[in-house]
Amino acid sequence: MSAAKPTIRDVAHVAGGPVTTVPHALTEVETARGKAETRDRVHAAAAELGYSPNKLASGLRRQRSQTLGLLSDQIATTPYAGQIILGAQETAAALGWVLMLYSTGADAQLEQREILALQEHRVDGVLYATMYHHHVELPVELERFPLVLVDCFTTGAAVPAVVPDEFHAGYEATRELLDHGHRRIGFVTNIDDVPATTGRLNGYRKALEHAGIAFDDRLVAADASETLGGYRTALRLLTLGERPTAIFAYNDRMAMGVYRAAYELGIAIPRDLSVVGVDNQQILADGLYPGLTTMALPHYEMGAWGVETLVRLINAQPVARSLEPHRLHCPIVRRQSVAAPGGATRTGSHPLPPKPP
């Protein structure tokens, strides 16, 4: 065998057929034109020679680069952002596509430059992803591409979009506490006017309503959506005359602050207080003691849904179009922070783990 790079002629020679069968046999979109037996022979010959078709050349021929662009505001500002990328990347790879990364740094000028780059590289489609669920104004240039929005949505255009189901996250978190017998459930929440704030509050209220419990606004406290905000709001709720036996926290960071407030007040979790968060940030939810029960945000799944839908768009397959974004379920991840009021579980009576020998 020659040491030079194998060519299409070498593959045809080894496969024992004309040169023109090789691209047909090696290009999945055209396999219908080659008989299965020829295809297998060509594949075997290509594998034997280490021949790989030039994707640049075939991309040019079909005006396809087989690439998807992921354009996002900042791909790594949140610790779970990587999960959107991972879901998108693994799904793209499984479908035979490759993902190219573009980042705007949440800067309008950079965004324009990156959109130009998307055009230059002739990506076949674009995922536009943001790092938390919010409304976006789309740059008009993006409308030229097959386009799917991930963790954001726009108004007025029927662009496929996928977001977390914030309402059901709030509903099911509250439901989990109701199911354990809690009737007096606090909600420590965010001050920002974003869909997660209103969605989770509405879910909390609806779950109470379905359980026949009147909404009590003294049990809802809002602050910055981080540890200190969770700490301050929890101190307020836990020093009420009749304090809640359970707290639903807007996110895991606020839940971390609830833990600190409870610890300082001598209130044991889950014996004297049950807690549910949102995010399933493993580093927090597993690191806290006891482990935090929390609603997982479907970042991986949103990335995967986005790529699947984008590839359907590119292939002109049917895609449900709606002015409403597609809402993905936020599953509960149970750890040890929920028990019946008064502490019915074994864990509840042992606020600290046994000391090591």
Add this chain to the structure above:
Amino acid sequence: MSAAKPTIRDVAHVAGGPVTTVPHALTEVETARGKAETRDRVHAAAAELGYSPNKLASGLRRQRSQTLGLLSDQIATTPYAGQIILGAQETAAALGWVLMLYSTGADAQLEQREILALQEHRVDGVLYATMYHHHVELPVELERFPLVLVDCFTTGAAVPAVVPDEFHAGYEATRELLDHGHRRIGFVTNIDDVPATTGRLNGYRKALEHAGIAFDDRLVAADASETLGGYRTALRLLTLGERPTAIFAYNDRMAMGVYRAAYELGIAIPRDLSVVGVDNQQILADGLYPGLTTMALPHYEMGAWGVETLVRLINAQPVARSLEPHRLHCPIVRRQSVAAPGGATRTGSHPLPPKPP
């Protein structure tokens, strides 16, 4: 102006020159061949028309796709992994390159498939990144590419590689505690035999030695590198007859366990115990009370260094080649967890923040 897509002829027409000047003027690698004035005229015309050169076609001509492949084991297993990607992506964009993502899922078969995809897409070079600092066996197929290793290294081949400077992370963390007057400093560390374990221990020992303090192995305790491991090892050190006044923790998760142990034992941080971690995982380091002083791992910087070096390799510019990986500094990020022994700072005398009004 015509509504049709502008072509190279339109740009030449508006710029008032022959068609052949356009690619020279728009392609940075060939600008030496175009006069500056022509170049500016062509750029202005291209901008006016919204013309973008077809990167696929020019990539084919030069056998360049202007793309870098980032092949990693699992891009999102750690919360800070995204920072390697962000550093690589932003640096690539600044240099006029685009980053394509490939993930092996830490699976040998998937890795082979992804390497084939790298070949098919004719990426110009490959960053091979792992999600924690360790030794790797390189797949031989990767040696065909310009190649740089990020957060890992190999033996026997002079492949440029970049890793965190574990020794100095340990040295400077210990130095920070020594500088505040501590003499009895514990180290809670990892049981895994990885470069971070040995590097940080050696740095800790060297800093003690430079301060004239004898190493005392009773002050070093190893366990799993997570919260529970930090909790168990800290309980051991903090219940010694003569307990340490400061603890250096292998990572922020172990430091979180140190906080819990201290809290349970009624030991206030930083008044009665100073703590330094490693990682600068913001969600933990900011979320803990008091905020955790910690050594930042240079994930963003490693991604940036990797791309810069890779582009130099591709452009046949000089690159320092060595059998030793390039070690990047881990800067200290100071928060409130370090004070003089006995609590010399104001924070030290107020273990809890004032209650909100």
